[in-house]
Amino acid sequence: MRFVRRWHFVLLVAVFAAACQPTPRDLSMKLLTEDMELRVLPDPVPPRAREPVRYKVVVRDRETGEPIETGVGQIFATSESQVDSYDPLVKGPELGTYYATMHFITSGQWAVAIRFARDSTKKLERMDWMQEVFPARGEKK
Numbered sequence: 001m002r003f004v005r006r007w008h009f010v011l012l013v014a015v016f017a018a019a020c021q022p023t024p025r026d027l028s029m030k031l032l033t034e035d036m037e038l039r040v041l042p043d044p045v046p047p048r049a050r051e052p053v054r055y056k057v058v059v060r061d062r063e064t065g066e067p068i069e070t071g072v073g074q075i076f077a078t079s080e081s082q083v084d085s086y087d088p089l090v091k092g093p094e095l096g097t098y099y100a101t102m103h104f105i106t107s108g109q110w111a112v113a114i115r116f117a118r119d120s121t122k123k124l125e126r127m128d129w130m131q132e133v134f135p136a137r138g139e140k141k
Contacts, residue, residue, distance in 0.1 A: 038114065042131075055101070071116055073088070078111050107136070
């Protein structure tokens, strides 16, 4: 009987320990339009100069939360020194998910934007933000 109580205690401690594990932080940016919600996540975080940065963009209907599957769009950016970079958003394997790869030539502040339409018959909506791009690995700031 004592063994059974200990076993239950050990099981209870294990369950509580598993439940208390920290969940990964959501590092994505949330961008809103009148009828869409976009979650944007660069990989790597933070983005670095002269390394490909893959952006994952998850697009949902703002009212229903349903993924938007027929969208078209582009991500583009301009640095403080007027260097431009852009790439089309390509539909990914996950529902409502699109990907683009950016190449930031210089470190520093970049003005970044996404143009996106629910489908090719709808108007493009634009969402802007400022992105800090870190120096390339091994390079001093």
